[in-house]
Amino acid sequence: MNAMTGNVLDIAEELRGQELPGDAPIGRQAQPSITPPRRRRRLGLGEALTFGPLLGPGILLLYWCVFSYTGWLDPRILPAPWATVATARDLIADGRLPANLTVSAIRAGEGLVFGVAAGLAVALISGLSRLGGYVFDSLVQMKRSIPTLALIPLVILWLGIGEPMKVSVIALSVFIPIYLQTHNALRGTEIKYLELAETLNLSRWAFLRDIVLPGALPGFMLGLRFAVMGAWLALVVVEQLNATSGIGYMIDLARTYAQTDVIVVGLVVYALLGLSSDAAVRFAEARLIGWRKTLS
Amino acid sequence: MNAVVRVRGLVRNFTLKGVLNGVDLDIAQGEFVALLGRSGSGKSTLLRAIADLDTEAKGSGEIVAPSKLAVVFQDARLLPWKRVLENVTLGLAGPDAKARGLRALEEVELGARDRSWPYELSGGEQQRVALARALVREPALLLADEPFGALDALTRIRMHGLLKRLSQAHHPAVLLVTHDVDEAIELADRVVVLDDGRIAANLDVRLPVAGPEREDAFADLRRQLLGLLGVEAELAGLR
Numbered sequence: 001m002n003a004m005t006g007n008v009l010d011i012a013e014e015l016r017g018q019e020l021p022g023d024a025p026i027g028r029q030a031q032p033s034i035t036p037p038r039r040r041r042r043l044g045l046g047e048a049l050t051f052g053p054l055l056g057p058g059i060l061l062l063y064w065c066v067f068s069y070t071g072w073l074d075p076r077i078l079p080a081p082w083a084t085v086a087t088a089r090d091l092i093a094d095g096r097l098p099a100n101l102t103v104s105a106i107r108a109g110e111g112l113v114f115g116v117a118a119g120l121a122v123a124l125i126s127g128l129s130r131l132g133g134y135v136f137d138s139l140v141q142m143k144r145s146i147p148t149l150a151l152i153p154l155v156i157l158w159l160g161i162g163e164p165m166k167v168s169v170i171a172l173s174v175f176i177p178i179y180l181q182t183h184n185a186l187r188g189t190e191i192k193y194l195e196l197a198e199t200l201n202l203s204r205w206a207f208l209r210d211i212v213l214p215g216a217l218p219g220f221m222l223g224l225r226f227a228v229m230g231a232w233l234a235l236v237v238v239e240q241l242n243a244t245s246g247i248g249y250m251i252d253l254a255r256t257y258a259q260t261d262v263i264v265v266g267l268v269v270y271a272l273l274g275l276s277s278d279a280a281v282r283f284a285e286a287r288l289i290g291w292r293k294t295l296s
Numbered sequence: 297m298n299a300v301v302r303v304r305g306l307v308r309n310f311t312l313k314g315v316l317n318g319v320d321l322d323i324a325q326g327e328f329v330a331l332l333g334r335s336g337s338g339k340s341t342l343l344r345a346i347a348d349l350d351t352e353a354k355g356s357g358e359i360v361a362p363s364k365l366a367v368v369f370q371d372a373r374l375l376p377w378k379r380v381l382e383n384v385t386l387g388l389a390g391p392d393a394k395a396r397g398l399r400a401l402e403e404v405e406l407g408a409r410d411r412s413w414p415y416e417l418s419g420g421e422q423q424r425v426a427l428a429r430a431l432v433r434e435p436a437l438l439l440a441d442e443p444f445g446a447l448d449a450l451t452r453i454r455m456h457g458l459l460k461r462l463s464q465a466h467h468p469a470v471l472l473v474t475h476d477v478d479e480a481i482e483l484a485d486r487v488v489v490l491d492d493g494r495i496a497a498n499l500d501v502r503l504p505v506a507g508p509e510r511e512d513a514f515a516d517l518r519r520q521l522l523g524l525l526g527v528e529a530e531l532a533g534l535r
Contacts, residue, residue, distance in 0.1 A: 057337065194368075198348075201387060202387045210378070289377075292376070292415075
């Protein structure tokens with residue numbers, strides 16, 4: 001009788017012990033065993049190196065030097081690195097590179113500013129309201145399935161071949177990634193935060209300012225990285241179209257005179273612009289989003 | 297009795313977390329009520345109904361609850377992009393919001409962590425921030441949905457002491473949803489057992505302050521509540 005009713009407490013403890021999932025059987029730890037030194041497989045990426053990202057470009061440069069020096073690479077196909085450096089120095093000295101670079105940078109910058117502003121504005125309208133989503137989202141998805149470069153003939157007919165056309169094409173190709181990533185991030189706000197906001201009696205504005213917008217910032221920054229790359233790509237294309245200034249014009253002119261070294265300088269400049277602007281966006285991203293703990 | 301919460305004939309169907317088949321419940325001003333039940337008994341459904349979070353549920357019944365209510369969820373639900381203090385003062389108006397937030401953080405013994413990011417805190421610390429965020433609003437009703445369910449046993453015991461102290465200091469009405477019988481007896485003035493969407497029992501669990509009388513009363517209540525939850529039969533079966 002005592003055993004039946006006396007000690008529910010103890011029985012409950014016993015039951016609890018049995019219910020614990022994955023609990024080791026009693027006595028297993030008492031057995032003597034020789035444990036080898038702990039060597040666990042680490043699944044992280046290991047320590048980051050400060051200049052690690054330069055490894056790939058370094059290897060490429062090394063091959064380029066070796067092949068040029070040994071003469072395996074015909075200078076008419078690809079001039080030697082040192083010849084390219086000399087050409088670059090000349091181009092800087094006579095002012096052609098700085099002038100064209102400035103024109104190109106302004107062009108890309110204008111396109112980026114207009115494209116980001118428009119993409120962000122439409123993404124906010126369409127991401128934050130049902131009606132806005134119904135009006136704009138399908139339209140942008142339709143636009144998305146047409147490559148921006150395919151729109152160039154139409155844009156030329158509408159705006160001519162001057163600067164407005166060039167800036168518009170760049171802005172169009174910036175608009176899409178900004179819109180897509182921002183809209184996706186805004187609509188991805190988790191319901192649990194909505195519930196929290198409602199129980200805290202937040203106003204709609206406070207809900208947007210404190211929860212939805214900061215939560216969508218990583219998505220926007222990702223869109224910005226795609227957008228910056230898109231801006232440089234579009235720039236390359238529009239500068240081959242009847243331009244009279246810019247890096248693309250410099251390259252096109254060099255093609256006419258078969259100046260391979262000038263073409264290479266132009267391409268390297270494009271690559272450096274792309275890399276440095278991406279690095280700038282990533283730097284801003286790291287500063288703005290310090291609250292995350294990620295693999296990188 | 298001055299009831300803060302008044303629920304009459306509450307029915308909720310088509311919910312994922314368990315239905316309610318006609319629940320009546322009153323909670324007095326400053327009263328601490330623990331809502332006990334097995335998984336799927338409808339205890340979370342009842343809490344979400346009182347918190348007005350069940351926008352998608354179908355049902356009927358009458359609920360009166362104060363607008364000054366605060367909810368502590370099972371996950372601390374801190375905004376990862378706000379520092380600890382900003383999480384506490386979220387939505388607070390007035391020039392003294394920051395000072396009030398700091399005071400609340402001190403009350404949960406996290407006064408020095410105001411500038412930390414949530415990911416830098418342990419699970420128990422995060423839940424304490426959530427508690428500070430709830431109490432800084434001086435709610436008339438505190439709803440807690442298994443707030444300690446994800447914490448380890450030692451942290452849970454410390455949190456029990458903290459919640460008890462805080463509820464005595466601020467004196468809100470509290471509805472604590474839990475499946476932990478000891479937690480319910482330890483903290484509450486009254487335990488309501490929910491089974492299959494109905495109230496199966498309503499027990500006063502105010503115990504003597506200390507001594508062997510308290511232990512006897514505790515064991516007695518524990519046995520009674522385990523029986524109501526259908527565990528005692530299983531224990532007998534194991535014997």
